[in-house]
Amino acid sequence: MLEVEAINVFYGQVPAIRDVSLRLDDGGILAVIGANGAGKSTLLKAIAGQLRTRDGVIRLDGEDVSRSAAHQRARRGISLVPEGRRLFRSLTVGENLMTARATRRKGPWDLAAVYEMLPIVAERRDRRAGDLSGGEQQACAIARALMANPRVLLLDEVSLGLAPAIVGQIYAGLPAIRAQGTAILLVEQDVQQATRASQDVQCLL
Ligand SMILES: Nc1ncnc2c1ncn2[C@@H]1O[C@H](COP(=O)(O)OP(=O)(O)O)[C@@H](O)[C@H]1O
Numbered sequence: 001m002l003e004v005e006a007i008n009v010f011y012g013q014v015p016a017i018r019d020v021s022l023r024l025d026d027g028g029i030l031a032v033i034g035a036n037g038a039g040k041s042t043l044l045k046a047i048a049g050q051l052r053t054r055d056g057v058i059r060l061d062g063e064d065v066s067r068s069a070a071h072q073r074a075r076r077g078i079s080l081v082p083e084g085r086r087l088f089r090s091l092t093v094g095e096n097l098m099t100a101r102a103t104r105r106k107g108p109w110d111l112a113a114v115y116e117m118l119p120i121v122a123e124r125r126d127r128r129a130g131d132l133s134g135g136e137q138q139a140c141a142i143a144r145a146l147m148a149n150p151r152v153l154l155l156d157e158v159s160l161g162l163a164p165a166i167v168g169q170i171y172a173g174l175p176a177i178r179a180q181g182t183a184i185l186l187v188e189q190d191v192q193q194a195t196r197a198s199q200d201v202q203c204l205l
């Protein structure tokens with residue numbers, strides 16, 4: 001479903017990732033691990049279209065999307081939960097979730113479904129996103145990404161700096177996402193967390 005073939009990404013003249021390949025099937029999950037600076041965020045941004053690849057191909061359902069803009073890839077079903085989460089801090093949780101409707105993708109995820117999967121998000125629905133704890137913001141960012149009904153969900157270090165309880169709630173929700181046919185590509189520095197979520201682990205050097 002998602003195929004990444006030998007992509008290179010440069011910041012100016014400096015290579016950030018070299019010859020990275022991976023593949024994901026419908027409802028599949030793959031964890032990519034790597035040290036700080038290995039290029040994990042770069043990889044996810046390249047797949048989402050926020051960074052250009054210099055070489056290689058990114059295919060979604062067999063079609064080359066390597067040259068498509070980020071918003072086009074979002075409409076095709078690639079959803080990134082970025083490092084730092086990038087919520088609209090002055091909007092409520094519920095309003096943040098509704099912004100994902102801009103992709104106009106149909107599917108199983110709507111407000112009721114994401115609230116059921118992540119109860120903490122439901123509890124905070126009328127609060128301003130900027131007033132939430134880090135973990136609550138992370139859960140909200142994942143809920144927002146799901147509202148776009150993605151084919152593939154890209155998760156950038158969801159557990160970083162969060163309390164174990166909320167990390168547990170987030171990871172516990174992943175099987176329900178995959179059961180809807182959405183594939184998950186997650187990157188983590190924490191090897192244990194990655195291997196717990198996914199049998200398939202790839203290392204970025
Ligand atoms: N905007 C940028 N400009 C130049 N270099 C960058 C930029 N962002 C990241 N890098 C470099 O690219 C490499 C990979 O970074 P990143 O993808 O953020 O790694 P990770 O997410 O694995 O910690 C690092 O060496 C980092 O310093």
Ligand SMILES: [Mg+2]
Pocket residue numbers: 040041042083156157
């Ligand atoms: Mg990173």
